[in-house]
Amino acid sequence: MSPLRHTALIAAFLLATPASAAGLLGTSGAVSTSAFCQQYRCELNEQWGRTWTYRLRVAGSQLLEVERESSEPSSRITAVSLHSANEDVNADLDRSTFAAVQQMAMGFVSNTGRLDPCYALDGSNYRVLATSPDERTARIYCDWDPAYTRFVIEADRNYLTRTAPSAVTLTGGPTKLNVWSFRSCKSAVGVNTYLQSGQAARCDLVIETKGAQSAVVRAEFQYEIEYVQNGQYVKKLLPEKELWLPGRTPGALDPRVTQQGRTVTANISLAVKSVLGRQVTSLNTIAKLTFANGAVKTAYEPLLVR
Structure with a gap:
Protein backbone atom coordinates (compact mmCIF):
# COMPACT_ATOMS: atom_id res chain seq x y z
CA MET A 1 0.00 0.00 0.00
CA SER A 2 1.40 3.43 -0.93
CA PRO A 3 2.05 5.96 1.88
CA LEU A 4 -0.44 8.42 0.31
CA ARG A 5 -3.23 5.86 0.16
CA HIS A 6 -2.37 4.70 3.68
CA THR A 7 -2.56 8.29 5.01
CA ALA A 8 -5.90 8.82 3.29
CA LEU A 9 -7.30 5.68 4.90
CA ILE A 10 -6.16 6.83 8.33
CA ALA A 11 -7.78 10.23 7.83
CA ALA A 12 -11.03 8.50 6.93
CA PHE A 13 -10.69 6.27 9.99
CA LEU A 14 -10.27 9.30 12.29
CA LEU A 15 -13.20 11.15 10.76
CA ALA A 16 -15.39 8.09 11.19
CA THR A 17 -14.55 7.84 14.90
CA PRO A 18 -16.96 9.71 17.20
CA ALA A 19 -15.28 12.66 18.90
CA SER A 20 -16.67 11.52 22.24
CA ALA A 21 -15.19 8.01 21.99
CA ALA A 22 -13.40 7.12 25.23
CA GLY A 23 -9.69 6.38 24.98
CA LEU A 24 -7.87 3.45 26.57
CA LEU A 25 -5.35 5.46 28.63
CA GLY A 26 -5.95 4.93 32.35
CA THR A 27 -8.28 1.98 31.71
CA SER A 28 -7.84 -1.80 31.63
CA GLY A 29 -9.07 -1.94 28.04
CA ALA A 30 -7.67 -4.37 25.46
CA VAL A 31 -5.39 -2.81 22.86
CA SER A 32 -5.18 -5.81 20.54
CA THR A 33 -8.92 -5.70 19.77
CA SER A 34 -9.10 -1.91 19.40
CA ALA A 35 -10.11 -0.20 16.16
CA PHE A 36 -6.52 1.03 15.88
CA CYS A 37 -5.07 -2.47 15.95
CA GLN A 38 -7.64 -3.71 13.47
CA GLN A 39 -6.65 -0.86 11.14
CA TYR A 40 -2.88 -1.28 11.63
CA ARG A 41 -2.87 -5.08 12.02
CA CYS A 42 -1.02 -5.10 15.35
CA GLU A 43 1.09 -8.19 16.02
CA LEU A 44 2.42 -8.81 19.54
CA ASN A 45 6.20 -8.70 19.27
CA GLU A 46 7.16 -8.97 22.94
CA GLN A 47 5.68 -8.83 26.44
CA TRP A 48 8.12 -8.31 29.26
CA GLY A 49 7.17 -7.12 32.72
CA ARG A 50 4.47 -4.50 32.37
CA THR A 51 5.32 -3.56 28.78
CA TRP A 52 3.64 -4.92 25.63
CA THR A 53 5.27 -4.19 22.25
CA TYR A 54 3.33 -4.61 19.00
CA ARG A 55 4.62 -4.56 15.43
CA LEU A 56 2.43 -2.54 13.06
CA ARG A 57 2.16 -4.54 9.85
CA VAL A 58 0.50 -1.96 7.59
CA ALA A 59 3.35 0.25 6.38
CA GLY A 60 6.66 1.70 7.49
CA SER A 61 8.94 0.58 10.33
CA GLN A 62 6.90 1.36 13.43
CA LEU A 63 6.20 -0.24 16.81
CA LEU A 64 3.43 0.41 19.32
CA GLU A 65 4.42 0.13 22.98
CA VAL A 66 1.87 -0.10 25.78
CA GLU A 67 2.78 0.14 29.47
CA ARG A 68 0.40 -1.05 32.16
CA GLU A 69 0.46 -0.75 35.94
CA SER A 70 1.57 -4.37 36.30
CA SER A 71 2.31 -7.48 34.26
CA GLU A 72 -1.37 -8.48 34.38
CA PRO A 73 -3.14 -7.81 31.06
CA SER A 74 -6.16 -6.53 32.99
CA SER A 75 -4.19 -3.77 34.77
CA ARG A 76 -4.61 -0.16 33.70
CA ILE A 77 -2.67 1.47 30.86
CA THR A 78 -0.17 4.11 32.06
CA ALA A 79 1.52 5.04 28.77
CA VAL A 80 1.15 4.47 25.04
CA SER A 81 3.94 5.26 22.58
CA LEU A 82 4.74 5.03 18.88
CA HIS A 83 8.32 4.05 18.00
CA SER A 84 9.53 5.07 14.54
CA ALA A 85 12.74 3.47 13.23
CA ASN A 86 15.36 6.13 12.49
CA GLU A 87 16.69 4.16 9.52
CA ASP A 88 13.33 4.47 7.74
CA VAL A 89 11.92 7.88 8.71
CA ASN A 90 8.66 8.92 7.08
CA ALA A 91 7.42 12.08 8.81
CA ASP A 92 4.03 12.08 7.05
CA LEU A 93 3.41 8.47 8.03
CA ASP A 94 4.51 9.12 11.62
CA ARG A 95 2.17 12.11 11.86
CA SER A 96 -0.88 10.19 10.63
CA THR A 97 -0.07 7.08 12.69
CA PHE A 98 0.53 9.08 15.87
CA ALA A 99 -2.78 10.86 15.34
CA ALA A 100 -4.44 7.44 15.25
CA VAL A 101 -2.50 6.40 18.39
CA GLN A 102 -3.81 9.50 20.19
CA GLN A 103 -7.35 8.70 19.09
CA MET A 104 -6.98 5.20 20.56
CA ALA A 105 -5.34 6.36 23.79
CA MET A 106 -7.27 9.56 24.58
CA GLY A 107 -10.36 9.44 22.38
CA PHE A 108 -9.28 12.57 20.50
CA VAL A 109 -6.29 14.07 18.66
CA SER A 110 -4.42 16.78 20.57
CA ASN A 111 -2.84 19.82 18.93
CA THR A 112 0.81 18.73 19.26
CA GLY A 113 2.20 20.81 16.40
CA ARG A 114 4.74 19.48 13.93
CA LEU A 115 6.73 16.36 14.82
CA ASP A 116 9.78 17.26 12.70
CA PRO A 117 11.81 18.75 15.62
CA CYS A 118 11.65 15.35 17.35
CA TYR A 119 13.96 13.83 14.74
CA ALA A 120 16.64 16.44 15.54
CA LEU A 121 16.95 15.49 19.23
CA ASP A 122 20.31 14.05 20.29
CA GLY A 123 19.15 11.70 23.03
CA SER A 124 20.16 13.96 25.92
CA ASN A 125 16.73 15.56 26.32
CA TYR A 126 13.13 15.32 25.19
CA ARG A 127 10.55 17.65 23.66
CA VAL A 128 7.12 18.25 25.23
CA LEU A 129 4.41 18.35 22.57
CA ALA A 130 1.39 18.96 24.83
CA THR A 131 0.77 19.31 28.57
CA SER A 132 -2.40 18.01 30.28
CA PRO A 133 -4.60 17.82 27.15
CA ASP A 134 -7.26 16.20 29.39
CA GLU A 135 -7.60 15.07 33.01
CA ARG A 136 -6.25 11.58 32.30
CA THR A 137 -3.14 12.67 30.42
CA ALA A 138 -0.06 14.25 32.03
CA ARG A 139 1.76 15.07 28.82
CA ILE A 140 2.60 14.10 25.27
CA TYR A 141 6.30 14.20 24.41
CA CYS A 142 8.94 12.80 22.08
CA ASP A 143 12.48 11.59 22.63
CA TRP A 144 15.18 9.97 20.53
CA ASP A 145 17.78 7.22 20.65
CA PRO A 146 19.97 5.87 17.82
CA ALA A 147 17.40 3.21 16.95
CA TYR A 148 14.01 4.90 17.36
CA THR A 149 12.26 8.24 17.71
CA ARG A 150 9.48 7.80 20.29
CA PHE A 151 6.20 9.69 20.54
CA VAL A 152 4.77 9.12 24.02
CA ILE A 153 1.37 9.68 25.68
CA GLU A 154 1.71 9.49 29.46
CA ALA A 155 -1.13 9.06 31.96
CA ASP A 156 -1.54 11.53 34.82
CA ARG A 157 -0.39 9.95 38.11
CA ASN A 158 -2.93 11.92 40.17
CA TYR A 159 -5.76 10.68 37.95
CA LEU A 160 -4.57 7.08 38.33
CA THR A 161 -4.41 7.47 42.11
CA ARG A 162 -7.84 9.10 42.31
CA THR A 163 -9.46 6.35 40.22
CA ALA A 164 -7.51 3.40 41.68
CA PRO A 165 -9.42 0.16 42.47
CA SER A 166 -11.13 0.05 45.85
CA ALA A 167 -9.49 -1.54 48.88
CA VAL A 168 -11.94 -4.45 48.67
Missing part, protein backbone atom coordinates in the same frame (compact mmCIF):
# COMPACT_ATOMS: atom_id res chain seq x y z
CA THR A 169 -10.45 -5.38 45.30
CA LEU A 170 -6.92 -5.25 46.69
CA THR A 171 -7.37 -7.40 49.80
CA GLY A 172 -8.79 -10.65 48.40
CA GLY A 173 -6.81 -13.61 47.10
CA PRO A 174 -3.11 -14.56 47.25
CA THR A 175 -0.26 -12.06 47.51
CA LYS A 176 0.50 -10.40 44.16
CA LEU A 177 2.31 -7.33 42.89
CA ASN A 178 -0.26 -4.75 41.85
CA VAL A 179 1.59 -1.73 40.39
CA TRP A 180 5.20 -0.59 40.38
CA SER A 181 7.40 2.15 38.94
CA PHE A 182 10.59 4.11 39.49
CA ARG A 183 9.61 7.29 41.35
CA SER A 184 12.93 9.13 41.57
CA CYS A 185 16.70 8.87 41.10
CA LYS A 186 18.95 11.01 43.31
CA SER A 187 22.47 11.78 42.11
CA ALA A 188 25.10 14.49 42.56
CA VAL A 189 23.38 16.57 39.86
CA GLY A 190 19.91 16.43 41.45
CA VAL A 191 16.72 14.37 41.49
CA ASN A 192 15.27 13.03 38.22
CA THR A 193 12.83 10.42 36.97
CA TYR A 194 15.55 8.97 34.73
CA LEU A 195 19.19 7.85 35.07
CA GLN A 196 21.86 10.17 33.70
CA SER A 197 24.72 8.43 31.92
CA GLY A 198 28.00 8.77 33.77
CA GLN A 199 26.31 9.68 37.07
CA ALA A 200 25.82 7.25 39.96
CA ALA A 201 22.37 7.49 41.54
CA ARG A 202 20.18 5.85 44.14
CA CYS A 203 16.74 5.17 42.70
CA ASP A 204 13.46 4.26 44.39
CA LEU A 205 11.49 1.41 42.83
CA VAL A 206 8.09 1.57 44.54
CA ILE A 207 5.94 -1.57 44.44
CA GLU A 208 2.33 -1.82 45.62
CA THR A 209 0.98 -5.27 46.48
CA LYS A 210 -2.53 -6.70 46.54
CA GLY A 211 -4.14 -9.82 47.96
CA ALA A 212 -3.01 -11.27 51.27
CA GLN A 213 -0.70 -8.79 53.01
CA SER A 214 2.70 -10.24 53.94
CA ALA A 215 6.18 -8.99 54.83
CA VAL A 216 9.08 -9.17 52.37
CA VAL A 217 11.74 -11.54 53.76
CA ARG A 218 14.11 -11.60 50.78
CA ALA A 219 14.73 -9.43 47.71
CA GLU A 220 16.98 -10.26 44.78
CA PHE A 221 17.90 -7.74 42.09
CA GLN A 222 19.31 -8.34 38.61
CA TYR A 223 19.81 -5.86 35.81
CA GLU A 224 19.49 -5.69 32.03
CA ILE A 225 21.05 -3.03 29.82
CA GLU A 226 19.82 -1.80 26.43
CA TYR A 227 22.15 0.15 24.15
CA VAL A 228 23.00 0.96 20.54
CA GLN A 229 26.59 0.47 19.31
CA ASN A 230 27.83 0.64 15.72
CA GLY A 231 24.22 0.96 14.61
CA GLN A 232 23.23 -2.30 16.32
CA TYR A 233 20.63 -2.53 19.09
CA VAL A 234 21.70 -4.76 22.00
CA LYS A 235 19.75 -6.00 25.04
CA LYS A 236 22.00 -7.78 27.55
CA LEU A 237 21.17 -9.44 30.87
CA LEU A 238 23.95 -8.74 33.36
CA PRO A 239 24.99 -11.86 35.32
CA GLU A 240 25.53 -10.21 38.71
CA LYS A 241 22.76 -10.33 41.31
CA GLU A 242 22.27 -8.26 44.46
CA LEU A 243 20.62 -9.65 47.57
CA TRP A 244 18.73 -7.92 50.39
CA LEU A 245 17.83 -9.70 53.63
CA PRO A 246 16.14 -8.13 56.68
CA GLY A 247 18.50 -7.45 59.56
CA ARG A 248 21.62 -7.41 57.39
CA THR A 249 23.56 -4.13 57.47
CA PRO A 250 23.84 -2.92 53.86
CA GLY A 251 27.03 -1.55 52.32
CA ALA A 252 27.17 1.83 50.59
CA LEU A 253 26.12 0.39 47.21
CA ASP A 254 23.84 -2.40 48.47
CA PRO A 255 20.06 -2.36 47.94
CA ARG A 256 17.81 -1.28 50.80
CA VAL A 257 14.20 -2.42 51.14
CA THR A 258 11.53 -0.85 53.34
CA GLN A 259 7.86 -1.71 53.66
CA GLN A 260 4.83 0.18 54.91
CA GLY A 261 1.70 -1.92 54.66
CA ARG A 262 1.24 -2.77 50.98
CA THR A 263 3.96 -0.41 49.77
CA VAL A 264 7.43 -1.89 49.24
CA THR A 265 10.23 0.55 48.38
CA ALA A 266 13.49 -0.78 46.96
CA ASN A 267 16.25 1.84 47.07
CA ILE A 268 18.96 0.62 44.69
CA SER A 269 22.29 1.98 43.49
CA LEU A 270 22.48 2.37 39.69
CA ALA A 271 25.07 3.75 37.31
CA VAL A 272 25.89 3.56 33.60
CA LYS A 273 29.38 4.34 32.33
CA SER A 274 29.76 6.67 29.37
CA VAL A 275 31.50 4.67 26.63
CA LEU A 276 32.57 6.25 23.34
CA GLY A 277 30.44 4.95 20.46
CA ARG A 278 27.84 3.34 22.73
CA GLN A 279 24.52 4.96 23.64
CA VAL A 280 22.71 3.32 26.53
CA THR A 281 18.95 3.84 26.28
CA SER A 282 17.59 1.86 29.23
CA LEU A 283 18.70 0.10 32.40
CA ASN A 284 16.08 -2.45 33.43
CA THR A 285 15.65 -3.85 36.93
CA ILE A 286 14.35 -7.35 37.69
CA ALA A 287 13.24 -7.41 41.34
CA LYS A 288 12.35 -10.83 42.76
CA LEU A 289 10.53 -10.54 46.10
CA THR A 290 9.94 -13.39 48.54
CA PHE A 291 7.19 -12.88 51.13
CA ALA A 292 6.80 -14.40 54.60
CA ASN A 293 3.77 -16.41 53.44
CA GLY A 294 5.86 -18.15 50.76
CA ALA A 295 4.74 -16.08 47.76
CA VAL A 296 7.51 -15.22 45.27
CA LYS A 297 6.77 -12.42 42.79
CA THR A 298 8.85 -10.58 40.19
CA ALA A 299 8.70 -6.97 39.00
CA TYR A 300 10.45 -5.94 35.77
CA GLU A 301 10.86 -2.19 35.33
CA PRO A 302 12.79 -0.24 32.67
CA LEU A 303 14.53 3.01 33.61
CA LEU A 304 15.27 5.55 30.89
CA VAL A 305 18.93 6.53 30.52
CA ARG A 306 19.83 9.94 29.09
Whole structure:
Protein backbone atom coordinates (compact mmCIF):
# COMPACT_ATOMS: atom_id res chain seq x y z
CA MET A 1 0.00 0.00 0.00
CA SER A 2 1.40 3.43 -0.93
CA PRO A 3 2.05 5.96 1.88
CA LEU A 4 -0.44 8.42 0.31
CA ARG A 5 -3.23 5.86 0.16
CA HIS A 6 -2.37 4.70 3.68
CA THR A 7 -2.56 8.29 5.01
CA ALA A 8 -5.90 8.82 3.29
CA LEU A 9 -7.30 5.68 4.90
CA ILE A 10 -6.16 6.83 8.33
CA ALA A 11 -7.78 10.23 7.83
CA ALA A 12 -11.03 8.50 6.93
CA PHE A 13 -10.69 6.27 9.99
CA LEU A 14 -10.27 9.30 12.29
CA LEU A 15 -13.20 11.15 10.76
CA ALA A 16 -15.39 8.09 11.19
CA THR A 17 -14.55 7.84 14.90
CA PRO A 18 -16.96 9.71 17.20
CA ALA A 19 -15.28 12.66 18.90
CA SER A 20 -16.67 11.52 22.24
CA ALA A 21 -15.19 8.01 21.99
CA ALA A 22 -13.40 7.12 25.23
CA GLY A 23 -9.69 6.38 24.98
CA LEU A 24 -7.87 3.45 26.57
CA LEU A 25 -5.35 5.46 28.63
CA GLY A 26 -5.95 4.93 32.35
CA THR A 27 -8.28 1.98 31.71
CA SER A 28 -7.84 -1.80 31.63
CA GLY A 29 -9.07 -1.94 28.04
CA ALA A 30 -7.67 -4.37 25.46
CA VAL A 31 -5.39 -2.81 22.86
CA SER A 32 -5.18 -5.81 20.54
CA THR A 33 -8.92 -5.70 19.77
CA SER A 34 -9.10 -1.91 19.40
CA ALA A 35 -10.11 -0.20 16.16
CA PHE A 36 -6.52 1.03 15.88
CA CYS A 37 -5.07 -2.47 15.95
CA GLN A 38 -7.64 -3.71 13.47
CA GLN A 39 -6.65 -0.86 11.14
CA TYR A 40 -2.88 -1.28 11.63
CA ARG A 41 -2.87 -5.08 12.02
CA CYS A 42 -1.02 -5.10 15.35
CA GLU A 43 1.09 -8.19 16.02
CA LEU A 44 2.42 -8.81 19.54
CA ASN A 45 6.20 -8.70 19.27
CA GLU A 46 7.16 -8.97 22.94
CA GLN A 47 5.68 -8.83 26.44
CA TRP A 48 8.12 -8.31 29.26
CA GLY A 49 7.17 -7.12 32.72
CA ARG A 50 4.47 -4.50 32.37
CA THR A 51 5.32 -3.56 28.78
CA TRP A 52 3.64 -4.92 25.63
CA THR A 53 5.27 -4.19 22.25
CA TYR A 54 3.33 -4.61 19.00
CA ARG A 55 4.62 -4.56 15.43
CA LEU A 56 2.43 -2.54 13.06
CA ARG A 57 2.16 -4.54 9.85
CA VAL A 58 0.50 -1.96 7.59
CA ALA A 59 3.35 0.25 6.38
CA GLY A 60 6.66 1.70 7.49
CA SER A 61 8.94 0.58 10.33
CA GLN A 62 6.90 1.36 13.43
CA LEU A 63 6.20 -0.24 16.81
CA LEU A 64 3.43 0.41 19.32
CA GLU A 65 4.42 0.13 22.98
CA VAL A 66 1.87 -0.10 25.78
CA GLU A 67 2.78 0.14 29.47
CA ARG A 68 0.40 -1.05 32.16
CA GLU A 69 0.46 -0.75 35.94
CA SER A 70 1.57 -4.37 36.30
CA SER A 71 2.31 -7.48 34.26
CA GLU A 72 -1.37 -8.48 34.38
CA PRO A 73 -3.14 -7.81 31.06
CA SER A 74 -6.16 -6.53 32.99
CA SER A 75 -4.19 -3.77 34.77
CA ARG A 76 -4.61 -0.16 33.70
CA ILE A 77 -2.67 1.47 30.86
CA THR A 78 -0.17 4.11 32.06
CA ALA A 79 1.52 5.04 28.77
CA VAL A 80 1.15 4.47 25.04
CA SER A 81 3.94 5.26 22.58
CA LEU A 82 4.74 5.03 18.88
CA HIS A 83 8.32 4.05 18.00
CA SER A 84 9.53 5.07 14.54
CA ALA A 85 12.74 3.47 13.23
CA ASN A 86 15.36 6.13 12.49
CA GLU A 87 16.69 4.16 9.52
CA ASP A 88 13.33 4.47 7.74
CA VAL A 89 11.92 7.88 8.71
CA ASN A 90 8.66 8.92 7.08
CA ALA A 91 7.42 12.08 8.81
CA ASP A 92 4.03 12.08 7.05
CA LEU A 93 3.41 8.47 8.03
CA ASP A 94 4.51 9.12 11.62
CA ARG A 95 2.17 12.11 11.86
CA SER A 96 -0.88 10.19 10.63
CA THR A 97 -0.07 7.08 12.69
CA PHE A 98 0.53 9.08 15.87
CA ALA A 99 -2.78 10.86 15.34
CA ALA A 100 -4.44 7.44 15.25
CA VAL A 101 -2.50 6.40 18.39
CA GLN A 102 -3.81 9.50 20.19
CA GLN A 103 -7.35 8.70 19.09
CA MET A 104 -6.98 5.20 20.56
CA ALA A 105 -5.34 6.36 23.79
CA MET A 106 -7.27 9.56 24.58
CA GLY A 107 -10.36 9.44 22.38
CA PHE A 108 -9.28 12.57 20.50
CA VAL A 109 -6.29 14.07 18.66
CA SER A 110 -4.42 16.78 20.57
CA ASN A 111 -2.84 19.82 18.93
CA THR A 112 0.81 18.73 19.26
CA GLY A 113 2.20 20.81 16.40
CA ARG A 114 4.74 19.48 13.93
CA LEU A 115 6.73 16.36 14.82
CA ASP A 116 9.78 17.26 12.70
CA PRO A 117 11.81 18.75 15.62
CA CYS A 118 11.65 15.35 17.35
CA TYR A 119 13.96 13.83 14.74
CA ALA A 120 16.64 16.44 15.54
CA LEU A 121 16.95 15.49 19.23
CA ASP A 122 20.31 14.05 20.29
CA GLY A 123 19.15 11.70 23.03
CA SER A 124 20.16 13.96 25.92
CA ASN A 125 16.73 15.56 26.32
CA TYR A 126 13.13 15.32 25.19
CA ARG A 127 10.55 17.65 23.66
CA VAL A 128 7.12 18.25 25.23
CA LEU A 129 4.41 18.35 22.57
CA ALA A 130 1.39 18.96 24.83
CA THR A 131 0.77 19.31 28.57
CA SER A 132 -2.40 18.01 30.28
CA PRO A 133 -4.60 17.82 27.15
CA ASP A 134 -7.26 16.20 29.39
CA GLU A 135 -7.60 15.07 33.01
CA ARG A 136 -6.25 11.58 32.30
CA THR A 137 -3.14 12.67 30.42
CA ALA A 138 -0.06 14.25 32.03
CA ARG A 139 1.76 15.07 28.82
CA ILE A 140 2.60 14.10 25.27
CA TYR A 141 6.30 14.20 24.41
CA CYS A 142 8.94 12.80 22.08
CA ASP A 143 12.48 11.59 22.63
CA TRP A 144 15.18 9.97 20.53
CA ASP A 145 17.78 7.22 20.65
CA PRO A 146 19.97 5.87 17.82
CA ALA A 147 17.40 3.21 16.95
CA TYR A 148 14.01 4.90 17.36
CA THR A 149 12.26 8.24 17.71
CA ARG A 150 9.48 7.80 20.29
CA PHE A 151 6.20 9.69 20.54
CA VAL A 152 4.77 9.12 24.02
CA ILE A 153 1.37 9.68 25.68
CA GLU A 154 1.71 9.49 29.46
CA ALA A 155 -1.13 9.06 31.96
CA ASP A 156 -1.54 11.53 34.82
CA ARG A 157 -0.39 9.95 38.11
CA ASN A 158 -2.93 11.92 40.17
CA TYR A 159 -5.76 10.68 37.95
CA LEU A 160 -4.57 7.08 38.33
CA THR A 161 -4.41 7.47 42.11
CA ARG A 162 -7.84 9.10 42.31
CA THR A 163 -9.46 6.35 40.22
CA ALA A 164 -7.51 3.40 41.68
CA PRO A 165 -9.42 0.16 42.47
CA SER A 166 -11.13 0.05 45.85
CA ALA A 167 -9.49 -1.54 48.88
CA VAL A 168 -11.94 -4.45 48.67
CA THR A 169 -10.45 -5.38 45.30
CA LEU A 170 -6.92 -5.25 46.69
CA THR A 171 -7.37 -7.40 49.80
CA GLY A 172 -8.79 -10.65 48.40
CA GLY A 173 -6.81 -13.61 47.10
CA PRO A 174 -3.11 -14.56 47.25
CA THR A 175 -0.26 -12.06 47.51
CA LYS A 176 0.50 -10.40 44.16
CA LEU A 177 2.31 -7.33 42.89
CA ASN A 178 -0.26 -4.75 41.85
CA VAL A 179 1.59 -1.73 40.39
CA TRP A 180 5.20 -0.59 40.38
CA SER A 181 7.40 2.15 38.94
CA PHE A 182 10.59 4.11 39.49
CA ARG A 183 9.61 7.29 41.35
CA SER A 184 12.93 9.13 41.57
CA CYS A 185 16.70 8.87 41.10
CA LYS A 186 18.95 11.01 43.31
CA SER A 187 22.47 11.78 42.11
CA ALA A 188 25.10 14.49 42.56
CA VAL A 189 23.38 16.57 39.86
CA GLY A 190 19.91 16.43 41.45
CA VAL A 191 16.72 14.37 41.49
CA ASN A 192 15.27 13.03 38.22
CA THR A 193 12.83 10.42 36.97
CA TYR A 194 15.55 8.97 34.73
CA LEU A 195 19.19 7.85 35.07
CA GLN A 196 21.86 10.17 33.70
CA SER A 197 24.72 8.43 31.92
CA GLY A 198 28.00 8.77 33.77
CA GLN A 199 26.31 9.68 37.07
CA ALA A 200 25.82 7.25 39.96
CA ALA A 201 22.37 7.49 41.54
CA ARG A 202 20.18 5.85 44.14
CA CYS A 203 16.74 5.17 42.70
CA ASP A 204 13.46 4.26 44.39
CA LEU A 205 11.49 1.41 42.83
CA VAL A 206 8.09 1.57 44.54
CA ILE A 207 5.94 -1.57 44.44
CA GLU A 208 2.33 -1.82 45.62
CA THR A 209 0.98 -5.27 46.48
CA LYS A 210 -2.53 -6.70 46.54
CA GLY A 211 -4.14 -9.82 47.96
CA ALA A 212 -3.01 -11.27 51.27
CA GLN A 213 -0.70 -8.79 53.01
CA SER A 214 2.70 -10.24 53.94
CA ALA A 215 6.18 -8.99 54.83
CA VAL A 216 9.08 -9.17 52.37
CA VAL A 217 11.74 -11.54 53.76
CA ARG A 218 14.11 -11.60 50.78
CA ALA A 219 14.73 -9.43 47.71
CA GLU A 220 16.98 -10.26 44.78
CA PHE A 221 17.90 -7.74 42.09
CA GLN A 222 19.31 -8.34 38.61
CA TYR A 223 19.81 -5.86 35.81
CA GLU A 224 19.49 -5.69 32.03
CA ILE A 225 21.05 -3.03 29.82
CA GLU A 226 19.82 -1.80 26.43
CA TYR A 227 22.15 0.15 24.15
CA VAL A 228 23.00 0.96 20.54
CA GLN A 229 26.59 0.47 19.31
CA ASN A 230 27.83 0.64 15.72
CA GLY A 231 24.22 0.96 14.61
CA GLN A 232 23.23 -2.30 16.32
CA TYR A 233 20.63 -2.53 19.09
CA VAL A 234 21.70 -4.76 22.00
CA LYS A 235 19.75 -6.00 25.04
CA LYS A 236 22.00 -7.78 27.55
CA LEU A 237 21.17 -9.44 30.87
CA LEU A 238 23.95 -8.74 33.36
CA PRO A 239 24.99 -11.86 35.32
CA GLU A 240 25.53 -10.21 38.71
CA LYS A 241 22.76 -10.33 41.31
CA GLU A 242 22.27 -8.26 44.46
CA LEU A 243 20.62 -9.65 47.57
CA TRP A 244 18.73 -7.92 50.39
CA LEU A 245 17.83 -9.70 53.63
CA PRO A 246 16.14 -8.13 56.68
CA GLY A 247 18.50 -7.45 59.56
CA ARG A 248 21.62 -7.41 57.39
CA THR A 249 23.56 -4.13 57.47
CA PRO A 250 23.84 -2.92 53.86
CA GLY A 251 27.03 -1.55 52.32
CA ALA A 252 27.17 1.83 50.59
CA LEU A 253 26.12 0.39 47.21
CA ASP A 254 23.84 -2.40 48.47
CA PRO A 255 20.06 -2.36 47.94
CA ARG A 256 17.81 -1.28 50.80
CA VAL A 257 14.20 -2.42 51.14
CA THR A 258 11.53 -0.85 53.34
CA GLN A 259 7.86 -1.71 53.66
CA GLN A 260 4.83 0.18 54.91
CA GLY A 261 1.70 -1.92 54.66
CA ARG A 262 1.24 -2.77 50.98
CA THR A 263 3.96 -0.41 49.77
CA VAL A 264 7.43 -1.89 49.24
CA THR A 265 10.23 0.55 48.38
CA ALA A 266 13.49 -0.78 46.96
CA ASN A 267 16.25 1.84 47.07
CA ILE A 268 18.96 0.62 44.69
CA SER A 269 22.29 1.98 43.49
CA LEU A 270 22.48 2.37 39.69
CA ALA A 271 25.07 3.75 37.31
CA VAL A 272 25.89 3.56 33.60
CA LYS A 273 29.38 4.34 32.33
CA SER A 274 29.76 6.67 29.37
CA VAL A 275 31.50 4.67 26.63
CA LEU A 276 32.57 6.25 23.34
CA GLY A 277 30.44 4.95 20.46
CA ARG A 278 27.84 3.34 22.73
CA GLN A 279 24.52 4.96 23.64
CA VAL A 280 22.71 3.32 26.53
CA THR A 281 18.95 3.84 26.28
CA SER A 282 17.59 1.86 29.23
CA LEU A 283 18.70 0.10 32.40
CA ASN A 284 16.08 -2.45 33.43
CA THR A 285 15.65 -3.85 36.93
CA ILE A 286 14.35 -7.35 37.69
CA ALA A 287 13.24 -7.41 41.34
CA LYS A 288 12.35 -10.83 42.76
CA LEU A 289 10.53 -10.54 46.10
CA THR A 290 9.94 -13.39 48.54
CA PHE A 291 7.19 -12.88 51.13
CA ALA A 292 6.80 -14.40 54.60
CA ASN A 293 3.77 -16.41 53.44
CA GLY A 294 5.86 -18.15 50.76
CA ALA A 295 4.74 -16.08 47.76
CA VAL A 296 7.51 -15.22 45.27
CA LYS A 297 6.77 -12.42 42.79
CA THR A 298 8.85 -10.58 40.19
CA ALA A 299 8.70 -6.97 39.00
CA TYR A 300 10.45 -5.94 35.77
CA GLU A 301 10.86 -2.19 35.33
CA PRO A 302 12.79 -0.24 32.67
CA LEU A 303 14.53 3.01 33.61
CA LEU A 304 15.27 5.55 30.89
CA VAL A 305 18.93 6.53 30.52
CA ARG A 306 19.83 9.94 29.09
